[in-house]
Amino acid sequence: MRLACLFSGGKDSTYALHIAHQAGHDIACLVSVKPENNESFMYHVPNIEWTKLQAQAMKIPLVIVSTPGRKEAELNDLKKVLMELKKTVKIEGVVTGAVYSTYQASRIQKICAEAGLYCFNPIWQTNVKSHWHELLLNGLEIVLVSVAAQGLDKRWLGKKMDEKALHELVALEKKHGVSPIGEGGEFESFVINAPLFQKKIQIEKFKDVWVGLQGTRTITKATLVEKGNRGLEQE
């Protein structure tokens, strides 16, 4: 089926895209929603502009939906774009990285229903305990670009996730109740490499800002590098 993938650049939407591609579907384009308001109700915000570089790395067209970021208006703007894509590039459905939020999932389901498009959520109700392992085993390279929870201190901002980091995350869940998959907004992630990437992303410059417990890493310069050589320096 010809599909568009709602894409934030984070771990879940990238993994959903990976699954749809592996299942043999034709990914016509990625769709990123860019709210002008930083307090978006629906969408993952930090570093949303860098989805361009990710799309370039995957050689998949990207459509950016700019929206004033007011609750229901965001959804209407997205719906218009999806309807347009149904007409122009003949998409039949939309893939999302929705995991547990019925608030998010039902709103996307509704606009897809209104647009006459299928809505697919391949990591819906996933197993919290195995989710991260699944991401890593499938070759996603993920860094945290924002943190906002007790225990997620300066060491975590910009951290590249690996098995050791997962153990620490599970310990934080026990100690502070941090959702290990970040469902409560505990952190946001950014994917620098995945099987669909033909080149990987190297983050060259960034700016960290802390407000209380909340830290955000804004990428200011990133480039595409060949997989498996120069990229290793980062680790």
Add this chain to the structure above:
Amino acid sequence: MNSVLIVNTCRNEDVLTEREFVWPIQRALHVPSKVVHLSKLTEAMANDFDAVIFSGCPYGDDAYLKKTKNVKWVTETKKPLLGVCAGQHLIAAAFGGEVKQMPKAVIGVEKIMVVKGKKEMSTILDTFVRSPNAYFLHHNQIPLPARFVSLARSRFSQNEIIVHEKKPIVGVSFHPEVLNKDFFSAFLKWAESRR
């Protein structure tokens, strides 16, 4: 209950939809389960398991309505059966109920109101008394088939949970794998007690 057959009612055998509509049921079950696509289902296959669960499918995917011949046997079986959303419609259709499109789609979280005074049903109804919110994703509905009773309603329908008068057969119009995961174990326990 040691093994459950889950019937995937989505249009195609596709991991994209199986992950969304079948895997969450498998995770909620706590007993081994096997998946078969509706297009390949036979009664003989069902007989190898202790219970059969019919999954839901994506919004707008009505392909299951063209495969009702594969579930004709459900009216004669003694197996415990549970239908989730499209699965409920399939069971109801086999028992003679006509699946109809609703005036308006129901998508999102809604409250389930269980009927009182059905003590023998408390095993499965208690889950919804404790937490009445359920996740809905449908635009089809069914009238109550003959020999079924309704155990719960919502502001949209009178038949949110239907159960056969005599047999261990239940259909729910919503998706318990999202907000009511305990329901699956409760169903198996209830079915066991009815043997």
